[in-house]
Amino acid sequence: xxxxxxxxxxxxxxxxxxxxxxxIDGIFGPQTELAVSAFQRNTGLVCDRVCGIDxxxxxxxxxxxxxxxxVTVVREAERLRTSGRELEHLVVAIGSDGSDQATRxxxxxxxILGEANIQVSVLRGDxxxxxxxxxxxxxxxxLGLEISPVVELDAAHFGVEGFDSLGGRRxxxxxxxxxxxxxxxxxxxxxxQRTPILRETRVPAVVLRIGNPALVEPQHGMIATAMIRxxxxxxxxxxxxxx
Numbered sequence: 541x542x543x544x545x546x547x548x549x550x551x552x553x554x555x556x557x558x559x560x561x562x563x564i565d566g567i568f569g570p571q572t573e574l575a576v577s578a579f580q581r582n583t584g585l586v587c588d589r590v591c592g593i594d595x596x597x598x599x600x601x602x603x604x605x606x607x608x609x610x611v612t613v614v615r616e617a618e619r620l621r622t623s624g625r626e627l628e629h630l631v632v633a634i635g636s637d638g639s640d641q642a643t644r645x646x647x648x649x650x651x652i653l654g655e656a657n658i659q660v661s662v663l664r665g666d667x668x669x670x671x672x673x674x675x676x677x678x679x680x681x682x683l684g685l686e687i688s689p690v691v692e693l694d695a696a697h698f699g700v701e702g703f704d705s706l707g708g709r710r711x712x713x714x715x716x717x718x719x720x721x722x723x724x725x726x727x728x729x730x731x732x733q734r735t736p737i738l739r740e741t742r743v744p745a746v747v748l749r750i751g752n753p754a755l756v757e758p759q760h761g762m763i764a765t766a767m768i769r770x771x772x773x774x775x776x777x778x779x780x781x782x783x
Contacts, residue, residue: 542567542568543566543567543568544566545566545700547566547567547568547572548564548565548566548700548734550568550572550576550591550599551564551565551566551572551575552564552700552701552703553599554572554575554576554579554599555575555703557579557599557602559575559576559578559579559582560575561575561576562575563705563742564700564703565698565739565740566700566734566739567739567740568591573589574589576589576590576591576595577589579595579598579599580595583598585598626775627658627771627772627774627775628656628657628658630658630659630680630681630771630775631659631660631661631677631678631679631680631681632653632658632659632660632661632679632680632681632683632771633660633661633663633670633673633674633677633679633681633682633683634646634649634650634660634661634662634663634682634683634684634685635662635663635664635667635670635674635682635683635684635685635737636662636664636684636685636686637684637685637686637687638664639687641687641753641756641757641760642685642686642687643662644760645685645760645763645764645767646662646685647662648760648761648764649683649764649767649768650662652764652768653768653771661673661677661679663677663682667684667735667736667737668736668737668740670682670684670737670741671736671737671739671740671741671745672740674741674742674743674745675740675741675742675743679743680743680744681707681711681743681744681745681771681774682737682741682743682744682745682746683711683715683745683746683747683748683767683771684737684745684746684747684748685747685748685750685763685767686747686748686749686750687750687751687753687756688749688750688751688752689751689752689753690751690752691724691725691751691752691755692729692749692750692751693716693719693725693726693727693728693729693749693750694716694728694729694730694731694748694749694750695711695712695713695715695716695728695729695730695731695746695747695748695749696712696730696731696732696733696735696738696746696747696748696749697709697711697712697730697731697732697733697738697744697745697746698732698733698734698738698739698741698745699732699733699734700732700734704732705738705744705745706744706778707743707744707774707778708738708744708745708746709730709732710744710774710777710778711744711746711770711771711774711777711778712730712731712746713730713777714769714770714773714774714777715728715746715748715766715767715770716728716729716730717770718766718767718769718770718773719750719762719763719766720762720766722755722759722762724755725755733747735747744778748763748767750763
């Protein structure tokens with residue numbers, strides 16, 4: 541499938557106009573193809589499902605207003621609002637960068653949640669493989685952990701210009717809120733990124749990047765507890781709709 545920022549821009553333009561391309565992820569998949577087809581049909585173009593020069597010209601002529609809410613944002617907000625799920629009814633996927641520290645924290649989170657009979661899986665492999673596993677699992681949320689070589693505390697969710705994953709952003713905010721500053725860390729940040737795990741995972745996803753290793757080592761229990769508290773808050777936070 542075609543991928544890239546130009547595809548994300550196409551998805552955003554279609555979504556602004558009310559043609560639902562699915563998740564704005566920069567991947568030209570089946571739902572984006574259907575949205576292109578619907579747009580072509582509604583504008584009198586040849587309905588070939590290919591975004592050629594005539595389709596691009598039609599999109600340019602219609603233009604877009606950066607303040608408009610996309611149909612994708614509305615759809616995600618409504619799905620989160622009406623899901624009505626508590627943590628014990630969610631399927632949670634926990635991933636890591638494969639480092640020993642990140643893996644131990646992920647396993648600790650799984651152990652605690654498992655004792656509460658919450659369905660959780662620890663995913664392995666590279667980030668793209670984890671995204672694929674998460675999609676196949678049918679998870680409701682993905683939470684990954686990456687150990688940084690430098691001192692930082694950042695929770696990243698998927699977003700492109702004009703679009704943020706609402707559920708991902710809410711989870712990123714909750715994780716940073718629950719992680720207290722420890723000596724050497726300072727305030728955490730929430731960022732918008734387009735890394736493979738965030739782009740390719742079809743459900744809300746967050747990667748917590750935290751470091752350096754010397755700071756992380758004595759804080760394993762605190763980090764795992766903060767991740768669990770954020771997971772407990774997330775269903776309600778995600779259902780509150782756009783800010």
